[in-house]
Amino acid sequence: MHSSTYCWNRSGARQPFNHVLPRSSRYPITLKRRYVWRTQQPVSQLHTSKISTAQKIVSKYRLRRNLSYNRVAKPYAARVPSCFVGGPAGRHRASRSKLGGLITSRYVFRQITSDASPSSNRSCMRPLLNYVRLLLCRGKQILSQMEEDVTKHKNIFDELPFKRARHEDDEEEKKVVEESANNTFVRRKKLKYALLLSYRGKAYHGMQINQETPTIEYFLFDALKKLDFISEEQARKPSSFKFQRAARTDKGVSAARQVCSVQLPLKEDATDEAISSLNNLLPEDIRIMAIQRTTRGFDSKKWCDSRLYSYVLPAFCFAPMQEAYDAENYRLSDESLKEINRVLQYYVGTHNFFNFTSGKSFTEESSKRYIMESKCSRLPFNKATEYLIVSFRGQSFLIHQIRKMIGLCVSIVRGHCTEDYMRSVWLPERVRIPMAPALGLLLEEPFFTYYNERFEATHKPLCWDSVRAKCDQFREQHIIADIIETDEKEKMFDEWLRYLGEKFWKKEGGDAEEVESPLTADEAAKVPTGNF
Structure with missing residues (x-):
């Protein structure tokens, strides 16, 4: 095998890649060469890379982290996301067969999974290691020693999401990370809702937002910003939080019932509190009457018949x-x-x-x-x-x-x-x-x-x-x-x-x-x- 194909063992010493893979006639050496990356990185140097690099790599796979078992080490196979199976940058992602799932570029990651079994060979691929690095370095500063990270996250693979049945809300569970006072992170789901509005349009220049004149959407977005439902950038680009109105109203036109679809980090059981908070921030002639959960693909304009x-x-x-x-x-x-x-x-x-x-x-x-x-x-x-x-x-x-x-x-x-x-x-x-x-x-x-x-x-x-x-x-x-x-x-x-x-x-x-x-x-x- 090529001399540059190597990995690092538990003690940090370099050794040939063949020593950590099971020897079997089912997996020819030519296929191994085809899928192996020529540039590897020792586990001891993981903490030296910048966190931005890890975020950039993981962002490609964040929405496709379905899990499948890796059968390299028979009794102690590492659970590796299927999106990482198949080669660098996902070029061989389509090869999800038994052979493609086993013969890929990987090296032993014993320092993290050593507590499973002394003889186990749990394997990970490079994108997965970057994802692990992101989990370990989620704080504001990168931890200086890999051993401290491993101590905090002994069951690092248990934090990865397992494969489950696909249902309506899978794609809706995009996370919004916000930092609290104790420097921890709270994850909030973004769900699709339908907002029922009633407003008198006499004092407004229509429904649609206009930076130069007061409109209904201007005051609505301002109230959503004050409650931290949307950011300043999202308010300037309503499509970023899937905002859509069922019908447009011109200057001076009122609405007894106007429906808007919007994606908000709001729990379904907290809609009553949200209605009260929004109405306290809105003018008296603009009222939120109801907030109701909808399907993730609901669009108030397209679904309005x-x-x-x-x-x-x-x-x-x-x-x-x-x-x-x-x-x-x-x-x-x-x-x-x-x-x-x-x-x-x-x-x-x-x-x-x-x-x-x-x-x-x-x-x-x-x-x-x-x-x-x-x-x-x-x-x-x-x-x-x-x-x-x-x-x-x-x-x-x-x-x-x-x-x-x-x-x-x-x-x-x-x-x-x-x-x-x-x-x-x-x-x-x-x-x-x-x-x-x-x-x-x-x-x-x-x-x-x-x-x-x-x-x-x-x-x-x-x-x-x-x-x-x-x-x-x-x-x-x-x-x-x-x-x-x-x-x-x-x-x-x-x-x-x-x-x-x-x-x-x-x-x-x-x-x-x-x-x-x-x-x-x-x-x-x-x-x-x-x-x-």
Whole structure:
């Protein structure tokens, strides 16, 4: 065998590598030469290497430390992680057969395992020794003598994780190491959770974080940082702790139930304390209603199969433009309510909504959206002015889509344009559509129907029945009440209706009149009224 292939025995003397491996005809010398490393390191010099080197090597295998028995020494085989089997830097990791598991680069590590048996030959490979070195030198300083390390860690191999059945939480058990006052390290699991939020968006510039303006996520991340759930660097990069929101809300838009997925070092039985601590740090108009454990692959955006939005507006917004009315005492008739619901049915189904947003073209596939339900009902609220609530449930929505859907529906019912104009918005030509104020829009709830059905046997469903009454109370007292109060003070919908009649639908050189469809009568007859 090559002269450079050697190891160190118990006393520290160098000896040929063949002396420590069992002699057998099953393992030819050529295969031994193929897998042996030419550069070895004596055990007595392990403490002289820098700890950073050990961390760099171990990081390659940290997530793949499944164990398998090494059968080199028959009765006293060392338990070596299977990720280390197969050669330098994992080049031969695929060779996990009996031969590949036995004939690899290794040398006797007697100083650590000498207490097992005087005649045992427990073997380790170089990456495994680096991992052992990391365990021995986990403190702030590298211990000066290997003998002291061995004394502290006599059963070093017992600290390695054993192979077990693969289950849901295996990949979730990534550790976060934090140093306590007595210079010891506490390991905290990072688990996936769903956060249920309720907030009033009047004072914020949307949900998504923006360094220049106050947003919902800014205050949420700040509270998580103060509780040491995330670091400053993670707050600047939300994807680092798997943060995702089920739906985006624009400036001034509120949410009765918003769901965010996040990975936190939080115990499952400590969610109530976390909710109380977070709410103490958050503003009064942002509340954490619930924290629920989910699967490790849960993503609130991808697993959300539908979203429910509502829009609150005064009933006089649907009064005919030629009719004189008293805004405070106006009451919508049942026939007018049926007419509104009939017009809203134009939106149900799959349509190309490129005219209802900005930055989209008719040919883009992302312009198509599926609306499951749209309806209008009276809002039960003890106020002099009657208010209505229009609800839309769909798979997803484009930016400004709902506000423009409200604007077009109001324009048709008031008589600013005909229903043929509604049919023309689905065609490739760009059509102008008015946009309603952001004040009345709110996210009611995202739904996770498919997720609840798939993981019904292993995880709690994301239906939030236990806190539904609490969310409804926040919705009525902080969101709906604020919308009505703000409208009564600022008269935003009065100004918007005046804008529709005097500017948006006004013809050049004339008064506000009914706008005809850009289609001819024959073209309008060919446009289908059902789902596309």
